[in-house]
Amino acid sequence: MFDLSGKCAIVTGSTRGIGLAIAQALIALGAQVVISSESAADTARVAADLGMPGMACDVTDDAAQAALVDFALARCGRLDILVCNAGITGRPGTFADLAMDDYAQVMAINLRSQVVLCNLALPHIAAAPGGAGAAVLVASLAGLRGNGRINAYALAKAGVAQLARNLAVEWGPRGVRVNAVSPGFVATELSQPLLDNADFMARRMAMTPLRRPGTPAEIAGAVAFLASPAAGFVTGHNLVADGGTLISDGS
Template sequence: MNALFDLSGKAAIVTGSTRGIGRAIAEALVAAGARVVISSEDAADTARVAAELGMPGCACDVADDLQLAALVEFSLASLGRLDVLVCNAGITGKAGPFAEIDMDDYARVMAINLRSQVVMCNLALPHIAAGGGGAAILVASLSALRGNGRINAYALAKAGVAQLARNLAVEWGPRAVRVNAVSPGFIATELSGPLLADEGFMARRMSMTPLRRPGTPAEVAGAAVFLASPAGGFVTGHNLVVDGGTLVTDGS
């Protein structure tokens, strides 16, 4: 294994890691040598994926502060240390303009997508620092970097995630903890299945993407491994966009 990407002996938590991007990140960290606590709010899914990967699992509703604390304590008890945190768990919420937003839905999206990451980092980063340093990767989104008429609270929360990474990078850098965000673009996952099957949507969206294809969960996971590993050792406070070029194109 290339030493630049070697995570042997490292201990990690990945929230929302039973499917899609979260599972791909967990699998990639394991392949790089890390031990990873698998977690989602569904206890059965968590147990199944943990067994499939041969890793410990701990169910956790990230909207519940006590469950977040229990996840960190479980991880420390299971792995003995903590070096890497990946905050991936999130929900999309109801689509539509802000003028028609359901404020209860807004509150839930903000709680799960942003507030939970603040709480989780406050719980986990002191342990990462105490072990000599490490990395946190906060999953944001391309939607936080572009205007959109239908992605409301989700985009707002993800913009907050990117800023959270910058602030925490400043706070924790002196203790050798690097904090970065990853912003996926359109990724082919189970959740994006209906969009992948919509020929009109795909034609429009791929015309806005220089690589002319959706990304894969593994490609987002590769970015996460880079940020967690020695290869990313001098990178902190960055928002790494993994979008096939959608952000920079003029659609031509």
């Protein structure tokens, strides 16, 4: 039910953190994974470490995303799985203090890029031999709750979850499943400043029934499930992997 042998996947933002863990999980299930990030050096290093093809891609560049899909098809001969993971948080602050240039960049990387890449990739996934392809869009718990500090990010991630629902309706008749994953607070290199903040951690863990941050591997497991035959009847879903934060009243 979890065998991805013979499948080809693209994972954006896959040179560190959650994206790297996703790539490793799909590889462990037998998939060939195209490694990608905007850094050519990081992409080459991780691709070599994993023994996989890699191509640098700035997801704000539509032509670069088209080239990434073409690269995957040339290297694998098919495309079965797309994981849109690349994203940035942007500058923290309220909407009242929002710099519109930062807002534009956050929306471009976190939401618009996923629209473009899905439009480029899903026709090829639908045409793959054997069918049953899938896309998994990485959203966020921030898109499901009110947030006073990462407003543009939260807005973009809410859009990602809706994008998954819309694309599930659009592509379901052609055998392509589209789902989202919404991670909660995860221990990564980027979250290290928060992990080191004792006051923040005390507040946040009190709101989380499991009383700990998640790990990149745990988010990767959720993505791997949605990409695998085990989730063959799951589409348009937003799988929340947050240790229970969303459902907790903090008591």
